[in-house]
Amino acid sequence: MHPLEMTNKTEEISVYVQQLIILISIVLWSVMFWYGSTYSIPQALYGVFFLGGSVIIYSLFELKNAIEDNVQYRSLLMATLGVAGVIITVLSYVEYENMLNSRATSPETIHYALALCVIFVVLYLTYDAFGSIFSIIVILTFLYAYFGPYFPGVFFHTGMSEYRILEVSVINMAGMYGRLTQVGATMVAPFLLFAGLIKGFGGFGVMLGFSTWIAKYLRTGIAQMATIMSMAVGSISGSAAANTSITGSFTIPLMNESGIDREKSAAIESVSSSGGQILPPVMGVAAFLMADLLALPIFAIFTAALIPAIVYYVIVANGVRWTAISCLNDGESLEVNEETATNIDDHPMVTFVPEMPSLLYGTQFLLAVAYLLYSLGVERQPVLIAGNRTVALSIILGIIYISVDKLYFKNEQPGIKESILNILSLVKLGIIDGAKTTAGIMIILASIGAVIDILLTTGFPTMMSLMLSDIAGDSLFILLIMTMVTAIILGMGMPTPAAYLIVAILLAPSLTQAGIAELNAHFFVFYYAILSAITPPIAVGIIISSSISSSNFWRTSLEALKLAIPLFILPFSFIYYPKIISPEASSYLLGSLYGALVLSALLTISYGLNASGVPFTDLSNRKHMFTYKGALLAVGIFILSVPIVFV
Numbered sequence: 001m002h003p004l005e006m007t008n009k010t011e012e013i014s015v016y017v018q019q020l021i022i023l024i025s026i027v028l029w030s031v032m033f034w035y036g037s038t039y040s041i042p043q044a045l046y047g048v049f050f051l052g053g054s055v056i057i058y059s060l061f062e063l064k065n066a067i068e069d070n071v072q073y074r075s076l077l078m079a080t081l082g083v084a085g086v087i088i089t090v091l092s093y094v095e096y097e098n099m100l101n102s103r104a105t106s107p108e109t110i111h112y113a114l115a116l117c118v119i120f121v122v123l124y125l126t127y128d129a130f131g132s133i134f135s136i137i138v139i140l141t142f143l144y145a146y147f148g149p150y151f152p153g154v155f156f157h158t159g160m161s162e163y164r165i166l167e168v169s170v171i172n173m174a175g176m177y178g179r180l181t182q183v184g185a186t187m188v189a190p191f192l193l194f195a196g197l198i199k200g201f202g203g204f205g206v207m208l209g210f211s212t213w214i215a216k217y218l219r220t221g222i223a224q225m226a227t228i229m230s231m232a233v234g235s236i237s238g239s240a241a242a243n244t245s246i247t248g249s250f251t252i253p254l255m256n257e258s259g260i261d262r263e264k265s266a267a268i269e270s271v272s273s274s275g276g277q278i279l280p281p282v283m284g285v286a287a288f289l290m291a292d293l294l295a296l297p298i299f300a301i302f303t304a305a306l307i308p309a310i311v312y313y314v315i316v317a318n319g320v321r322w323t324a325i326s327c328l329n330d331g332e333s334l335e336v337n338e339e340t341a342t343n344i345d346d347h348p349m350v351t352f353v354p355e356m357p358s359l360l361y362g363t364q365f366l367l368a369v370a371y372l373l374y375s376l377g378v379e380r381q382p383v384l385i386a387g388n389r390t391v392a393l394s395i396i397l398g399i400i401y402i403s404v405d406k407l408y409f410k411n412e413q414p415g416i417k418e419s420i421l422n423i424l425s426l427v428k429l430g431i432i433d434g435a436k437t438t439a440g441i442m443i444i445l446a447s448i449g450a451v452i453d454i455l456l457t458t459g460f461p462t463m464m465s466l467m468l469s470d471i472a473g474d475s476l477f478i479l480l481i482m483t484m485v486t487a488i489i490l491g492m493g494m495p496t497p498a499a500y501l502i503v504a505i506l507l508a509p510s511l512t513q514a515g516i517a518e519l520n521a522h523f524f525v526f527y528y529a530i531l532s533a534i535t536p537p538i539a540v541g542i543i544i545s546s547s548i549s550s551s552n553f554w555r556t557s558l559e560a561l562k563l564a565i566p567l568f569i570l571p572f573s574f575i576y577y578p579k580i581i582s583p584e585a586s587s588y589l590l591g592s593l594y595g596a597l598v599l600s601a602l603l604t605i606s607y608g609l610n611a612s613g614v615p616f617t618d619l620s621n622r623k624h625m626f627t628y629k630g631a632l633l634a635v636g637i638f639i640l641s642v643p644i645v646f647v
Contacts, residue, residue, distance in 0.1 A: 010067055017064040021057065022428060025435035028053040032189055036384040043182050044173045045096050050185035051122075051177065052089025054442035056082050057435050058125055084121050088114060092177070099171050107171050112163065115170035119450070122176055126447040129440045133493035133538070134447065137502075141451045145458055154463045160454070168457050169450045180289070180449035180501070184442050187288040187298070190387025192441065194372075194394060196434025198365055200426045201398040206362045208250065223260060223268055223324035226251040227317050230272035243273035244544045252548045260327045266549035267559035268320050270541035274533045275316060275567070277496055278526075279309045285441055286500040286529075288383065290522055293504060299377040304519060304581040307595040308527075308574070312567060315602050319563040322610040355409035356401070364401045368394040399423055441497065448501050455505065465510035479514055480524070480575060483507050484568075487525045491532030493540060499529035511575075520574045523581050527571040534560045562609045566602040569640070573598045601640035608632030 028050070035046050059082035066074035091114050092099070099111055127135035145165050148157035160168070169175035198204070207229060229247045248269040255265035277286060280302035287305070291298040368390055375386035402423060455461060468486070472479035487507055491499030503525040511521035533541040536557040546556040574581050577594040608629045 010070065014064055014067050017060055017067065021060045021064065021432060024053060024057055024060065025431050028057065028435060029193060029431060033388055036388040043186065044177060045093065047182040047185045048092045048096065048177055049089060050189065051181050051442050051446055052085055052092065054439040055085035055121060055125060058129065058439035058443060059085060061436055062128065081121055081125065084117060088118050088121065100173055103172050107167060111171045112166050115166040118170045118176055122443055122446045125443045130444055130495055134498055138447050138451055141454050145454045148458060154467050157458045160457065165454065168453050175450040175453045176446040178449045178453055180445040181442065183289060183292045184445040187292065187383040188285050188441060189438050190384060190391055192438045193434035194387065194391050196437065197391065197394050197398065197430035199433050200430025203365050223255055223320050224317060226255065226269050227272045227313065227320050230276045243276050244270055244541050247273060248545050248548045252545060256549060260324055262549045262551035263555040263559050264323050264327065266542065266545035266551045266556045267563060268323060270534050270545040271560050271563045272316055274530055274541050275312050277530055278305055278312060280305050285497045286526060289497060289501060290526065294518055294522060297376065298383055307580050307591050308570065311570060311595055311599045311602065314599060315566045315606050316563065318603055319606045319610045323563065356405045361401060361405065364397045367397060395427060398426065444495055444498055448498050452501060452505050461506050461509055464506045465513060468510040469513060476514055479510065480572060483511060483525065484528050487528035488532045488535050491529040492535065492538035496530060499532055500526050503529050516575060517578060520578050520581060523574050524571045531564065531568060534564055565609060566606045569602060570598065598640065601636045604636035604639065605633055608636065
C-alpha cells in the first residue's frame with residue numbers, strides 16, 4: 001500500500017475510534033444519570049457496568065493513540081482489551097445473581113474464568129496507566145495471601161487458596177467489583193464529569209486568567225501564580241502528578257524565563273501542586289473515599305478540611321515568596337506583564353477563551369459549586385444526586401454564558417445551527433475529558449479494592465496495627481513518627497487515592513486504638529500520603545516538575561523540602577489540637593484559634609528555612625546566618641509545642 005493511502009487509512013480508523021469513544025462516553029454518563037434518578041438496579045451491578053465501561057473507554061483512548069503513532073502491537077493489544085472489557089461486562093451482568101449466590105454455595109468454573117479475566121485486564125491497565133509500582137503491590141498482595149503460612153512472626157496467616165483469592169477479588173462482588181468501585185461510580189464519577197465540563201467550557205482558562213490578574217499586583221507574581229493555579233486546579237484534578245503536569249507546563253517555563261532558578265521553579269510547582277487535593281470544596285477523589293470509609297457526609301469532610309487547607313497554602317505562599325525573592329536583585333520584581341497574560345490563550349489546557357472578563361465568566365463555575373455545596377450541606381442530598389444536578393446546571397449555565405459572551409462581548413450573532421454546534425463541541429470536550437479521567441480512576445480503584453479486601457481477609461491491617469503499637473509502647477509521639485514514616489513510604493510512587501486508601505486501611509487503626517478520633521487519624525495519614533509525592537527518592541511530583549524544568553532531581557528535592565518541612569509538621573496539629581479539623585460549627589472558633597497558633601509557629605519555621613535578604617545579607621558570616629535561622633526554627637517549634645500541655 002502506498003504511504004499516502006496508509007496515512008489516510010490510519011486517519012480514517014482513528015476517526016472511527018474517536019466516534020466510538022464519544023458514543024461509549026455518552027452511554028456511560030447516561031447510565032449514571034439514569035441510575036441516579038431511579039436506583040432501579042443494585043449498586044453492585046451498577047458498579048459492574050461502570051467499571052466495564054471504564055475499561056472499554058480507557059482501551060479505546062489508548063487504541064486511538066497507538067493507531068496515530070502507528071504502533072501495531074499496541075493497537076492489537078488495546079483492541080483486544082477493549083473487546084475483553086465488553087465480554088467481562090456482559091458475562092458479569094448475566095452471571096450477577098449466580099455470583100452473589102455463590103457465597104452460600106460454591107462458584108462455577110465460568111465464575112473462576114471470569115474472575116481471572118477481570119483481574120488480568122484490570123491489573124494490566126493499572127500498570128499501563130499508573131506504572132509498575134502499584135501493580136507490583138497488587139501482585140505482592142496476591143502472593144502474600146497465597147503464601148501466608150510461610151511468613152514469620154506477626155505476618156503469619158493461614159493462607160488463601162487460589163480459588164479463595166479469586167472469590168474475594170471478584171466473584172463475591174467484592175474486591176474489584178466491591179465497595180471502592182461502587183464509591184467511584186456513585187460518588188466520584190459525577191465530580192469528574194463536572195471537572196471535565198469545567199475544562200470544556202474554558203474553566204481552566206478562567207483560572208489561569210484570574211491567577212495572572214492577581215499575580216500582576218505581587219512582586220513575586222509569576223511564582224505566586226503557580227501556587228494560586230495549583231490551589232484551584234489541584235482541587236479538581238485530585239492528583240499531584242496530574243496537577244504538576246497541567247499547571248507546571250505553563251508556570252515552570254514562565255518562572256524559568258523570569259529569572260527563578262530551575263530547581264527552585266520546579267520545587268515551587270511540585271509543592272504547590274501536591275496540596276491542591278486538600279482544598280475544599282472538591283478535594284479530588286480521596287475526600288469521597290474518606291467520607292465512605294468514615295460513613296460521614298462529604299460536606300463534613302469539606303468543612304473539616306478548611307482550616308488546615310488555609311494554613312497549608314499560607315505556609316506555601318510564604319515559602320514561595322522568599323524562594324522567589326532570593327533569585328531577585330534589589331528593585332526587581334516578577335510581576336506578570338501583558339505579554340505573559342496573552343500567552344495564556346495558547347496554552348493547551350485552554351479550550352475556550354471568552355471575551356467576557358474572567359471574573360464575570362468565572363461566576364458560571366462559582367454558581368455551580370455553590371449549588372453543589374447547598375445540595376450537600378443544606379439539602380443533604382446523596383452525592384450522586386447532588387453531583388448529577390450540578391452537572392446539569394453547569395451545562396445550562398455554560399450555554400447561557402457562552403451565548404451572552406458571543407452576543408454582548410464579541411458582538412457576534414451566529415446562526416442557530418452554528419451556535420448549537422459550538423455549544424455541542426464544548427460539551428463534547430467536557431464529556432470526553434471527564435470519561436477519560438474517570439476511566440483511569442475506576443481502574444485504580446478496582447485494583448485497590450482487591451488489595452484491601454485481600455489484606456482484610458488475611459488480617460494484615462490488624463497485625464500491622466499491633467506491631468506499630470508494640471514498638472511505640474506508651475509513647476504517642478513515637479507512634480505518630482512511625483506512622484508518618486510508614487505512610488510516606490507506602491505512598492511513594494502511587495496516585496493519591498491509592499496512597500490514601502493503603503495508609504488508611506493499614507495505619508489509621510493503630511492511631512484510633514491509641515485514643516485518637518477516626519477523622520483526625522484519617523486526616524493525619526491522608527496528608528502524609530499526599531506529601532509522599534514530594535519525598536525523595538520516589539517523588540512523583542518532583543520527577544515531573546524537574547523534567548519540565550530540566551533541573552537536577554536531587555537539588556530540586558532539597559529546595560522542595562525547604563518549602564515543605566513546615567507542612568510535614570502540620571499533621572501533628574491534627575492530633576494535639578484536634579479541634580482544627582472538627583466538622584462541627586460549634587468547634588470552629590476554637591479550631592480557628594488553634595489554627596492561628598499553628599500558622600504562626602509554622603510561618604516562623606518557614607521564614608527561618610526560606611527567608612533571604614535583610615537581615616541575612618547583613619550578617620557578618622555564614623555562622624551567624626545559620627545561628628539566626630536556627631533561632632527562628634527553635635522559636636517556631638517552641639510556639640507549636642509548649643501550649644500542648646494545656647490542651
